[in-house]
Amino acid sequence: MVDEAVVSIKHLNHYFGKGSLRKQVLFDIDLDIHQGEIVLMTGPSGSGKTTLLTLIGGLRSPQSGSLKILGEQLLGANKRHLIAVRRHIGYIFQAHNLLKSLTACQNVQMSAELHPELSTKDAITKSVAILEAVGLGKWVNYYPDKLSGGQKQRVAIARALVGNPKILLADEPTAALDSKSGREVVDLMQQLAKEQGCTILLVTHDNRILDIADRIVNMEDGYLNGIKAVT
Secondary structure, three states: OOOOOEEEEEEEEEEEEOOHHHHEEEEEEEEEEEEOOEEEEEEEOOOOHHHHOOOOOOOOOEHHHHHHOEEEEEEOHHHHHHHHHHEEEEEEOOOOOOOOOOOHHHHHHHHHHOOOOOOOHHHHHHHHHHHHHHOHHHOOOOOHHHHHHHHHHHHHHHHHOOOOOOOOEOOOOOOOOOOOHHHHHHHHHHHHHHOOOOOEEEEOOHHHHHHHHEEEEEEEEEEEEEEEEOO
16 A cells, blocks of 8 residues: 655646736646655746745645645645644744744744643753754753854754654755755754654755755746656
Protein backbone atom coordinates (compact mmCIF):
# COMPACT_ATOMS: atom_id res chain seq x y z
CA MET A 1 0.00 0.00 0.00
CA VAL A 2 1.38 3.40 -1.02
CA ASP A 3 1.38 5.93 1.82
CA GLU A 4 -0.85 8.94 1.30
CA ALA A 5 0.98 12.16 0.49
CA VAL A 6 1.02 14.69 3.34
CA VAL A 7 0.48 17.36 0.66
CA SER A 8 -1.64 16.36 -2.33
CA ILE A 9 -2.55 18.99 -4.93
CA LYS A 10 -4.59 18.31 -8.06
CA HIS A 11 -5.59 20.82 -10.76
CA LEU A 12 -5.26 23.78 -8.40
CA ASN A 13 -6.02 27.21 -9.86
CA HIS A 14 -6.01 30.52 -8.01
CA TYR A 15 -7.10 34.06 -8.84
CA PHE A 16 -6.65 37.52 -7.34
CA GLY A 17 -9.19 40.30 -7.75
CA LYS A 18 -12.76 40.30 -9.01
CA GLY A 19 -14.63 41.13 -12.17
CA SER A 20 -12.56 42.82 -14.86
CA LEU A 21 -9.60 42.97 -12.45
CA ARG A 22 -9.58 39.20 -11.88
CA LYS A 23 -6.19 37.73 -12.67
CA GLN A 24 -5.15 34.09 -12.61
CA VAL A 25 -1.93 33.54 -10.65
CA LEU A 26 -1.77 29.72 -10.38
CA PHE A 27 -2.53 27.37 -13.27
CA ASP A 28 -3.47 23.69 -12.95
CA ILE A 29 -0.95 22.86 -10.20
CA ASP A 30 -0.33 19.17 -9.49
CA LEU A 31 2.08 18.25 -6.67
CA ASP A 32 2.42 15.44 -4.11
CA ILE A 33 4.84 15.64 -1.19
CA HIS A 34 5.40 12.63 1.06
CA GLN A 35 6.31 12.31 4.70
CA GLY A 36 9.93 13.17 5.48
CA GLU A 37 10.64 14.69 2.07
CA ILE A 38 12.54 17.96 1.70
CA VAL A 39 11.24 19.76 -1.38
CA LEU A 40 12.67 23.07 -2.57
CA MET A 41 10.62 25.39 -4.77
CA THR A 42 12.53 27.74 -7.04
CA GLY A 43 11.51 30.29 -9.65
CA PRO A 44 11.58 34.03 -10.36
CA SER A 45 9.86 36.62 -8.18
CA GLY A 46 6.17 36.92 -8.97
CA SER A 47 5.90 33.35 -10.28
CA GLY A 48 3.36 32.25 -7.63
CA LYS A 49 5.63 30.46 -5.15
CA THR A 50 4.50 32.35 -2.04
CA THR A 51 0.84 32.17 -3.09
CA LEU A 52 1.11 28.38 -3.37
CA LEU A 53 2.90 28.20 -0.02
CA THR A 54 0.16 30.19 1.74
CA LEU A 55 -2.53 27.95 0.22
CA ILE A 56 -0.72 24.82 1.44
CA GLY A 57 -0.40 26.42 4.87
CA GLY A 58 -4.10 27.16 5.13
CA LEU A 59 -3.46 30.91 5.20
CA ARG A 60 -5.59 31.34 2.06
CA SER A 61 -8.62 29.33 1.00
CA PRO A 62 -8.31 27.38 -2.26
CA GLN A 63 -10.78 28.38 -4.98
CA SER A 64 -10.78 25.45 -7.40
CA GLY A 65 -9.16 22.05 -7.78
CA SER A 66 -8.15 19.83 -4.88
CA LEU A 67 -5.78 20.62 -2.00
CA LYS A 68 -5.39 17.96 0.68
CA ILE A 69 -3.14 18.48 3.68
CA LEU A 70 -2.57 15.44 5.91
CA GLY A 71 -5.56 13.84 4.20
CA GLU A 72 -7.86 16.81 4.91
CA GLN A 73 -9.50 18.58 1.95
CA LEU A 74 -9.07 22.36 2.24
CA LEU A 75 -11.28 23.28 -0.71
CA GLY A 76 -14.52 24.48 0.85
CA ALA A 77 -13.16 24.07 4.39
CA ASN A 78 -14.55 26.43 7.03
CA LYS A 79 -12.39 28.62 9.27
CA ARG A 80 -12.41 26.14 12.17
CA HIS A 81 -11.24 23.34 9.87
CA LEU A 82 -8.42 25.50 8.46
CA ILE A 83 -7.26 26.42 11.97
CA ALA A 84 -7.21 22.74 12.97
CA VAL A 85 -5.01 21.92 9.97
CA ARG A 86 -2.70 24.88 10.65
CA ARG A 87 -1.89 23.45 14.09
CA HIS A 88 0.10 20.72 12.31
CA ILE A 89 2.12 23.19 10.22
CA GLY A 90 5.18 25.25 11.17
CA TYR A 91 6.08 28.46 9.31
CA ILE A 92 9.39 30.21 8.78
CA PHE A 93 9.37 33.44 6.78
CA GLN A 94 12.12 35.66 5.39
CA ALA A 95 11.38 38.52 7.77
CA HIS A 96 11.26 36.17 10.82
CA ASN A 97 8.28 38.20 12.17
CA LEU A 98 9.41 38.17 15.79
CA LEU A 99 7.56 40.42 18.24
CA LYS A 100 10.08 43.03 19.40
CA SER A 101 8.45 43.42 22.82
CA LEU A 102 8.93 39.73 23.66
CA THR A 103 12.08 37.81 24.50
CA ALA A 104 13.27 34.91 22.35
CA CYS A 105 11.66 32.49 24.79
CA GLN A 106 8.36 34.40 24.85
CA ASN A 107 8.22 34.51 21.04
CA VAL A 108 8.60 30.72 20.93
CA GLN A 109 6.23 30.23 23.87
CA MET A 110 3.42 32.02 22.00
CA SER A 111 3.54 29.29 19.36
CA ALA A 112 3.72 26.51 21.95
CA GLU A 113 0.61 27.84 23.68
CA LEU A 114 -1.45 27.36 20.51
CA HIS A 115 -1.51 23.71 21.57
CA PRO A 116 -4.12 23.44 24.33
CA GLU A 117 -2.70 20.22 25.72
CA LEU A 118 0.38 22.13 26.96
CA SER A 119 0.22 23.97 30.27
CA THR A 120 2.00 27.34 30.53
CA LYS A 121 4.79 25.68 32.52
CA ASP A 122 5.21 22.96 29.88
CA ALA A 123 5.16 25.56 27.09
CA ILE A 124 8.01 27.48 28.77
CA THR A 125 10.01 24.30 29.39
CA LYS A 126 9.56 23.18 25.78
CA SER A 127 10.42 26.66 24.45
CA VAL A 128 13.69 26.78 26.39
CA ALA A 129 14.57 23.24 25.25
CA ILE A 130 14.04 24.01 21.55
CA LEU A 131 16.03 27.28 21.85
CA GLU A 132 18.87 25.26 23.38
CA ALA A 133 18.58 22.82 20.47
CA VAL A 134 19.06 25.67 17.97
CA GLY A 135 22.09 26.93 19.88
CA LEU A 136 20.45 29.85 21.69
CA GLY A 137 20.49 28.55 25.26
CA LYS A 138 22.36 31.67 26.41
CA TRP A 139 19.99 34.01 24.61
CA VAL A 140 16.56 32.80 25.77
CA ASN A 141 15.85 36.07 27.62
CA TYR A 142 17.24 38.39 24.95
CA TYR A 143 14.96 40.66 22.91
CA PRO A 144 15.12 40.52 19.10
CA ASP A 145 16.93 43.85 18.76
CA LYS A 146 19.84 42.31 20.70
CA LEU A 147 20.13 39.33 18.34
CA SER A 148 21.91 38.99 14.99
CA GLY A 149 20.03 38.15 11.78
CA GLY A 150 21.09 34.53 12.01
CA GLN A 151 20.04 34.32 15.66
CA LYS A 152 16.62 35.80 14.85
CA GLN A 153 16.10 33.14 12.18
CA ARG A 154 17.09 30.49 14.72
CA VAL A 155 14.36 31.81 17.03
CA ALA A 156 11.96 31.62 14.07
CA ILE A 157 12.98 28.00 13.47
CA ALA A 158 12.46 27.20 17.16
CA ARG A 159 9.04 28.88 17.07
CA ALA A 160 8.06 26.87 13.97
CA LEU A 161 9.19 23.53 15.39
CA VAL A 162 8.19 23.84 19.06
CA GLY A 163 4.77 22.32 18.38
CA ASN A 164 6.25 19.28 16.60
CA PRO A 165 4.56 20.10 13.27
CA LYS A 166 4.13 17.45 10.62
CA ILE A 167 4.85 19.96 7.84
CA LEU A 168 7.37 22.83 7.86
CA LEU A 169 6.88 25.64 5.32
CA ALA A 170 9.71 28.11 4.79
CA ASP A 171 9.60 31.18 2.52
CA GLU A 172 13.07 32.46 1.61
CA PRO A 173 14.51 31.74 5.08
CA THR A 174 18.09 32.58 4.03
CA ALA A 175 17.40 35.66 1.89
CA ALA A 176 18.46 38.21 4.53
CA LEU A 177 21.44 36.18 5.78
CA ASP A 178 25.09 35.97 4.75
CA SER A 179 26.41 32.74 3.27
CA LYS A 180 27.67 31.23 6.55
CA SER A 181 24.55 32.09 8.59
CA GLY A 182 22.27 30.92 5.77
CA ARG A 183 23.95 27.54 5.59
CA GLU A 184 23.86 27.12 9.38
CA VAL A 185 20.15 27.97 9.48
CA VAL A 186 19.23 25.54 6.70
CA ASP A 187 21.37 22.72 8.10
CA LEU A 188 19.74 23.24 11.49
CA MET A 189 16.25 23.24 9.97
CA GLN A 190 17.06 20.03 8.09
CA GLN A 191 18.49 18.30 11.18
CA LEU A 192 15.66 19.21 13.54
CA ALA A 193 12.93 18.44 11.00
CA LYS A 194 14.44 15.00 10.33
CA GLU A 195 14.59 14.31 14.08
CA GLN A 196 10.88 15.16 14.31
CA GLY A 197 9.92 13.25 11.13
CA CYS A 198 8.77 16.52 9.58
CA THR A 199 8.17 17.23 5.88
CA ILE A 200 9.76 20.44 4.52
CA LEU A 201 8.66 22.65 1.64
CA LEU A 202 11.08 25.54 1.23
CA VAL A 203 10.83 28.42 -1.25
CA THR A 204 14.22 29.82 -2.19
CA HIS A 205 16.30 31.77 -4.68
CA ASP A 206 19.46 30.62 -2.89
CA ASN A 207 21.40 28.20 -5.12
CA ARG A 208 23.83 27.54 -2.24
CA ILE A 209 21.29 25.39 -0.37
CA LEU A 210 19.86 23.25 -3.18
CA ASP A 211 21.89 20.26 -1.98
CA ILE A 212 19.58 19.66 1.02
CA ALA A 213 16.64 18.81 -1.24
CA ASP A 214 15.20 15.42 -2.09
CA ARG A 215 13.39 17.13 -4.96
CA ILE A 216 13.42 20.57 -6.57
CA VAL A 217 10.29 21.97 -8.21
CA ASN A 218 10.27 25.11 -10.35
CA MET A 219 7.50 27.69 -10.68
CA GLU A 220 7.26 30.11 -13.56
CA ASP A 221 4.37 32.42 -14.49
CA GLY A 222 2.03 30.48 -12.22
CA TYR A 223 2.90 27.07 -13.68
CA LEU A 224 4.78 24.25 -11.96
CA ASN A 225 6.98 23.44 -14.94
CA GLY A 226 9.76 21.28 -13.65
CA ILE A 227 10.14 18.59 -10.99
CA LYS A 228 13.43 16.79 -10.55
CA ALA A 229 14.81 14.39 -8.00
CA VAL A 230 18.17 15.27 -6.47
CA THR A 231 20.66 12.43 -6.59
